[in-house]
Amino acid sequence: MNGMLAKARVLAQLEALIDIQRISINVQFKNAIYLPTQVCFNVKLSQQKTTFNLMNSEQRVTHLSGVILPILNRMN
Numbered sequence: 001m002n003g004m005l006a007k008a009r010v011l012a013q014l015e016a017l018i019d020i021q022r023i024s025i026n027v028q029f030k031n032a033i034y035l036p037t038q039v040c041f042n043v044k045l046s047q048q049k050t051t052f053n054l055m056n057s058e059q060r061v062t063h064l065s066g067v068i069l070p071i072l073n074r075m076n
Contacts, residue, residue: 001032001035006064007025007064010027010041010054013041014050014052014068018050020068022070023069024069024070025067026069027066028065029063030065031061037057039063042054048069049069051066053065053066
């Protein structure tokens with residue numbers, strides 16, 4: 001699976017948990033995802049940042065990891 005497709009799938013899953021309209025996302029692509037396979041999506045939510053990773057089903061190989069930060073509305 002292409003890394004950008006995996007990122008898009010992660011964002012689609014996160015859309016149910018957080019408002020993805022005003023965020024900054026940083027993703028590190030680690031290892032390829034060979035299909036067919038099962039993966040485990042892990043998320044840690046907080047108000048300051050949300051961290052996540054996508055691992056193989058045994059949770060030994062990280063395929064991608066990332067952090068999401070809110071974009072603060074700056075008004076002058």
